[in-house]
Amino acid sequence: MEERLAVRVLKSRAEEVRNLLKKLNLLDRNLKPKIEGDYVLFPVRNVEILEKTLSEYSLETVYTLFEKRFRKPRSIKDVLKEIVPENLHVYIPSSIDLVGSIALVDVPEELKDYSGEIGRAIVKLYPKVKTVLSKEGGTVGDYRIRMLRKIFGEDSTETVYREHGCLFKLDLSKVFFNPRMSGERIRIASITRDGEYVLDMFAGVGPFSIIIAKKKMVKVKAVEINPDAYRYLVENIKLNNVSDKVTPVLGDAGKVLENEKEIYDRVIMDLPFKSLEYLDIALKVVKKNGVIHLYTIGEDEDTLEKNVEKVQDKIREMDHNVEILSKRIVLETAPRKFIIVVDLKKIS
Numbered sequence: 001m002e003e004r005l006a007v008r009v010l011k012s013r014a015e016e017v018r019n020l021l022k023k024l025n026l027l028d029r030n031l032k033p034k035i036e037g038d039y040v041l042f043p044v045r046n047v048e049i050l051e052k053t054l055s056e057y058s059l060e061t062v063y064t065l066f067e068k069r070f071r072k073p074r075s076i077k078d079v080l081k082e083i084v085p086e087n088l089h090v091y092i093p094s095s096i097d098l099v100g101s102i103a104l105v106d107v108p109e110e111l112k113d114y115s116g117e118i119g120r121a122i123v124k125l126y127p128k129v130k131t132v133l134s135k136e137g138g139t140v141g142d143y144r145i146r147m148l149r150k151i152f153g154e155d156s157t158e159t160v161y162r163e164h165g166c167l168f169k170l171d172l173s174k175v176f177f178n179p180r181m182s183g184e185r186i187r188i189a190s191i192t193r194d195g196e197y198v199l200d201m202f203a204g205v206g207p208f209s210i211i212i213a214k215k216k217m218v219k220v221k222a223v224e225i226n227p228d229a230y231r232y233l234v235e236n237i238k239l240n241n242v243s244d245k246v247t248p249v250l251g252d253a254g255k256v257l258e259n260e261k262e263i264y265d266r267v268i269m270d271l272p273f274k275s276l277e278y279l280d281i282a283l284k285v286v287k288k289n290g291v292i293h294l295y296t297i298g299e300d301e302d303t304l305e306k307n308v309e310k311v312q313d314k315i316r317e318m319d320h321n322v323e324i325l326s327k328r329i330v331l332e333t334a335p336r337k338f339i340i341v342v343d344l345k346k347i348s
Ligand SMILES: C[S@@+](CC[C@H](N)C(=O)[O-])C[C@H]1O[C@@H](n2cnc3c(N)ncnc32)[C@H](O)[C@@H]1O
Pocket: 142, 143, 144, 176, 177, 178, 181, 201, 202, 203, 204, 205, 206, 207, 208, 223, 224, 225, 226, 229, 251, 252, 253, 254, 270, 271, 272
């Protein structure tokens, strides 16, 4: 119970006054209004416009005890607002990534002291989460792995994640994985046609390869340089029963494809920070009229056009004729840092 200022009105005016208080944002939604005899008492927030409203609408006030309203928290903001001082509310992270039983969150410097509470709040919100990890910076190195710090829960960085009906076992401290690319993966799977031969040049633990193989009658070659990611790729191929469709290859795509004899209908180049360096190889191994999905990084507002120009410049340096089928910002990975996809068709 909590003592609060209440607006007291006759039941006959209750609906009208409730709407008014709601409209003026004066109603305290954390407490339950109550009935006393012929009166309804609404808990109100004691803010500046309250005085004016009271006199304008001839409303009387009293102090009384209210019961707290039980609200199921809907966001981490909801939960943390109770814990973090008001001046820090603006820093409360609004988005988290859920990967199986693990939640990944960006804890801003200003909230570092509240890391444990943030972790606990996330577990409260998502009971399936067993471990909360804080992202310590972006993905780095050739393997695109990120530093992580456990802020709450079990000491495990390995989990099984489900996406588009497929299962992916992975260890977030050893391999790259981004659940936010899920929409892009299903887009590519849906435009892939039965009978295609697909090359996934930077396969990671296999999400593009496996989802495509699961949805279509295709053959896929999945190349990955990180031995840990490759190990999970092999395991995930088995886990999803696509061993007859997906062939994993451990190694540097540049070297693996140097003397490639096969040609492909579709090539996926999901290595945004340096995919352009491999575009000549992709163009060599893709069929005439075959498609390349090239992911790159852009860092400002005109990022899309600038990146397409960069891709076109690169193609001009090589001896190929290419049509740009589509271009799109896929997601923002950090403020003003975007992942862009350009779909290319090789004409010659
Ligand atoms: C951005 S991640 C994408 C992984 C995967 N496509 C996904 O959706 O999770 C890029 C992957 O390419 C791998 N990689 C980096 N350089 C490579 C290379 N030269 N050849 C093959 N794989 C490479 C990294 O280890 C990483 O797993």
